[in-house]
Each structure stands twice: as structure tokens, then as C-alpha cells.
Amino acid sequence: MRKPRTLFRLLTVISVLFIVYALVKNYMIDPGAAGFLSRKTGLRRELNLPVWLNAMYVHVAFACIAMASGLLNFSNRIFEKSRRFHRSNGYVYIVSVLVVVLTSGYMAPYATGGRISSIGFNLINMIWPFITVMALVQIKKKRMIRHRNWMIRSYAFCFTNMFIHLITTLFHQGFGLVYATSYTIGVYGSIVLLLVIPEIVIRTIGQSGEKIA
Numbered sequence: 001m002r003k004p005r006t007l008f009r010l011l012t013v014i015s016v017l018f019i020v021y022a023l024v025k026n027y028m029i030d031p032g033a034a035g036f037l038s039r040k041t042g043l044r045r046e047l048n049l050p051v052w053l054n055a056m057y058v059h060v061a062f063a064c065i066a067m068a069s070g071l072l073n074f075s076n077r078i079f080e081k082s083r084r085f086h087r088s089n090g091y092v093y094i095v096s097v098l099v100v101v102l103t104s105g106y107m108a109p110y111a112t113g114g115r116i117s118s119i120g121f122n123l124i125n126m127i128w129p130f131i132t133v134m135a136l137v138q139i140k141k142k143r144m145i146r147h148r149n150w151m152i153r154s155y156a157f158c159f160t161n162m163f164i165h166l167i168t169t170l171f172h173q174g175f176g177l178v179y180a181t182s183y184t185i186g187v188y189g190s191i192v193l194l195l196v197i198p199e200i201v202i203r204t205i206g207q208s209g210e211k212i213a
């Protein structure tokens, strides 16, 4: 009974802090992404900066909407109050995931770390929508627990950027590896963590019918 509530509180704190960080960093502190772009070396195709930046702005905006709408739908209190809200907010989440993946598809060929990083991003571009659609399919079949579990798996991918940067910083600043190599390790390391962590969460919560908070 207490575990899900504690998990939800933790999730709320991390999500809210990360949303604020992403918005402040990308729209206020470094709107030109100068810091990030300065790390890109040996691009195989020329980057059209205005188009890339616009794709990045849309990407970040919908990533934050996905994080916020996903979080709200894990709240039992909101679910009990209005199932209608849960449903329409669920569609907001799905559309946001699709927009994040589409903009990611545009940015992936220019990814820091080159081709291997691009492949990693394109893998996520396939895994995330698949998992999200699975969550929708399960609830259409009225399987609540399976729907919840697939949504936990899907929501994990909202933390892609956070994990990439945490792992990159660990390898670049901590172990002294080149930034681009650290970034590639960040992309693949985050894929592994984003697939493993939800399974641990699902086992921790158990198969009971209760929701997360």
C-alpha cells in the first residue's frame, strides 16, 4: 500500500524538477543550444541550424507535455475523480510521444557521436511508440494491470534525455572519456536502464489492482 505512494511522490519530484530544468535550460539559458552543438564534430551531413533548433524546441515542449501528462495519469486521486480526464489526458500523452519521436527522427542523423548514436536513437524511436501502443491496446481489452505495466514501461522513456546526460557526464567528467564517445555510451546505457528500471518497479508494486498513488 505504501510502496506505490512513495514511488509516485519520488516520481513527481524528479519529473517536476526535470521539466523545470529542461524548460529553463533550453528556452532561457541556452536557446541556441550553443553548448550542446559545440560538441558535434565530423558531422556527415550539414546541419541546418534554424530547422534543427525549431525541431529541438518542439521536441522539448512535447517531451515536457508527455512527462507531465504521463505523471498525472499515474495519480489514483485524479483517476477516481474523473475517468474522462484520465482518458483524454492519455491521448495527449500518446500524441506527445509521437511528436517527440517524429522530431527525434529529424535530429537523429545529426546525433552527437555519429552513426552509432543515430542507430541508438532510431531504436528508441521504434521501441517507445511500440510500448505506448501496447499500453493502449491493453486498456482497449480492459486489462487494467497490463495497461498500467505497459504505461510504466512507456513513461520510463520520458527520462531518456536525463539518463543520457547523467551517463555522459559520468563517463566524460568522471572517467575522462571523449565527450562524443561518452554520449554514445549514454544513448545505449540509457536504453538498457529504461528497459530494466520499469521491470523492477513493476515487480516492486506487484500485480495487485491498486494504482500507483
Ligand code: HEM
Residues within 6 Å of the ligand: 022, 026, 033, 036, 056, 059, 060, 063, 064, 066, 067, 100, 101, 104, 105, 107, 108, 110, 111, 112, 113, 121, 124, 125, 128, 157, 158, 159, 160, 161, 162
Ligand atoms: C521525454 C524527455 C526528453 C527530453 C526532455 C528531451 C530533450 C532533448 C534536448 C534538450 C535535446 C537537445 C540536446 C540536449 O541537450 O540533449 C534533445 C536532443 C535529442 N533527443 Fe531528446 N528529449 C527527450 C526524449 C527523447 C526521446 C525519447 C528520444 C528518442 C525517441 C529523443 C531523441 C533525441 C535526439 C535524436 C536528439 C538529438 C541528439 C543529438 O543531436 O545528439 N529524445 N532532446
